[in-house]
Amino acid sequence: MGVLLDVLGSVIIGGTLLLMIMSFNLQMQETSSRIYYTSSMIEHMEEVAQNVNHVFSMAGIGFNKDDQICVTASQTAIKFKTFWNYETDVLDQEPHQIEIRLDTAPTGTGKVLDVIQDGIVYPLGHILFIEDMKLKYYNKSDAATTVLKDIMSAEVLLTFRRDSPWRPDRPLRSNLQLKCYMMNRYLQEGAWD
Amino acid sequence: MNMMEMVLALLATVLFTTLSLTYNQAVWAQTDYLNNATMVVQASQICHSILDEADAKLFSQQYTLNDLVTKYNYTKTTNYSHLAASFTVKAETQKCDGWGEILADQSGLSMYRKMTITVTGHSYLQRPYTMTRLFTDSFIR
Numbered sequence: 001m002g003v004l005l006d007v008l009g010s011v012i013i014g015g016t017l018l019l020m021i022m023s024f025n026l027q028m029q030e031t032s033s034r035i036y037y038t039s040s041m042i043e044h045m046e047e048v049a050q051n052v053n054h055v056f057s058m059a060g061i062g063f064n065k066d067d068q069i070c071v072t073a074s075q076t077a078i079k080f081k082t083f084w085n086y087e088t089d090v091l092d093q094e095p096h097q098i099e100i101r102l103d104t105a106p107t108g109t110g111k112v113l114d115v116i117q118d119g120i121v122y123p124l125g126h127i128l129f130i131e132d133m134k135l136k137y138y139n140k141s142d143a144a145t146t147v148l149k150d151i152m153s154a155e156v157l158l159t160f161r162r163d164s165p166w167r168p169d170r171p172l173r174s175n176l177q178l179k180c181y182m183m184n185r186y187l188q189e190g191a192w193d
Numbered sequence: 194m195n196m197m198e199m200v201l202a203l204l205a206t207v208l209f210t211t212l213s214l215t216y217n218q219a220v221w222a223q224t225d226y227l228n229n230a231t232m233v234v235q236a237s238q239i240c241h242s243i244l245d246e247a248d249a250k251l252f253s254q255q256y257t258l259n260d261l262v263t264k265y266n267y268t269k270t271t272n273y274s275h276l277a278a279s280f281t282v283k284a285e286t287q288k289c290d291g292w293g294e295i296l297a298d299q300s301g302l303s304m305y306r307k308m309t310i311t312v313t314g315h316s317y318l319q320r321p322y323t324m325t326r327l328f329t330d331s332f333i334r
Contacts, residue, residue: 013202017209024216031220035227042230049238053245134275140253142246153249157275174231177275179242181249189253 033165038172041129041162048113048127049178052156055100055115056180058084061091065188070148075134077101078154082184086117102133113158131161131173140189152189153181228317235273236312239280240324243310251328258330261286261306270314281314293327305329 060069062083071079079099085092099116113127134157139150158176247265250256256264265286272279288296289307296303306328313321 013205020209020213024213027220028216031223035223038227039230042227042234045231045234046237049234049241053241140255159275175276176235176238177273178238179245181245183245183249183252186249186252189255190251 030166034172037162037165038174041160041172041174044129045158045160045174045176048130048158048160049176051115051127052100052113052158053178053180055086055098056154057183058082058086059098059182060185060188062095063188065185068149069182069185070151071097072099073135073137073146073148073151075136076104078135078137078151080182086115087122102130111161129160129162130158132159133157140186151182152185153179155179225317225319229319232315232318233322235276235278236280236318236322237324239271239273239282239312240310240322243282243284244308244324244326247308247326247328258304258306258328261308261328262288265308278315280312280318283311283313285309285311289327291329293325 059080059082060067063069063081067081069080069082071081073079077099079097079101081095081097083091083093083095084098085096086098096117097119099114101114101116103112103114105111111130111132113130113133114121115127136155136157137145137151138153138155139145139147140152142153145151156178158178160174160176162172164170164172243265247256247261251258251261265284268281268283270279270281286306286308288299288301288303289305290296290303291305293305293307295307307325308328309323309325311321311323312318
């Protein structure tokens with residue numbers, strides 16, 4: 001009877017330990033996947049911030065300071081005029097209209113932030129893994145404004161989202177808040193001519 | 194169960210508890226690194242926004258080079274509603290030479306200003322994040 005109890009006890013202890021090890025392994029896999037996903041997301045966030053900042057800084061190139069640069073400006077989109085070409089990253093002879101817009105149509109990879117030039121989305125114009133974008137506009141004196149002619153900078157509130165590799169019901173979300181200045185408009189304001 | 198078995202069982206418990214703790218600690222450390230990395234991206238954007246603001250105001254001639262010293266020497270805590278977090282931002286601007294060395298005599302003349310922005314204050318941000326930019330006056334008009 002004593003031997004039987006010993007065997008039963010060791011089986012229980014051994015089983016518990018095996019379960020622990022298996023659960024450790026599973027957790028390790030999930031953690032490493034989350035780490036991989038999150039670290040790639042962090043890199044993505046940095047790139048998006050640079051990209052959005054770059055696009056904003058090019059607004060209004062080639063226009064006079066009294067011209068109205070912004071065509072539309074809402075909480076989820078802004079469209080402005082510039083002689084800068086988003087596709088080629090050079091200045092053109094003809095003006096372009098560039099729009100940054102949150103495409104709310106759900107896709108397999110989440111919502112998309114589109115950079116649209118003259119109505120066309122170029123291959124590098126899709127910014128992925130965006131769940132939400134809110135824009136707030138400011139004038140030259142840093143006061144909030146909705147007047148198109150007065151917009152000089154914008155606060156961009158981005159929410160990134162990527163599905164968790166293990167738990168689709170618990171997606172990985174990260175928020176980023178940045179302020180983008182229309183640098184060329186500021187240059188024109190300074191009457192550098 | 195004799196004494197030897199009890200000691201062995203105790204040792205096994207200690208071993209597995211240690212293993213479990215070590216493993217959990219490693220996972221927490223990894224999570225901390227990731228949280229820190231996320232906050233570093235945000236801290237970098239805060240620094241950029243302040244330095245870009247100074248750039249923009251200089252471009253538009255709302256500020257002069259001398260204004261940078263008076264307007265960008267502060268420490269303040271700002272709440273970032275979208276992140277549900279607060280950061281303490283310290284801005285320091287001083288006269289410097291063309292290599293970024295701070296001038297010992299700040300009352301002297303210099304055509305350079307060195308602005309350093311340091312972001313701290315969030316528990317996930319393990320170390321202060323600092324960004325520096327050198328400003329100079331251009332005579333190309």
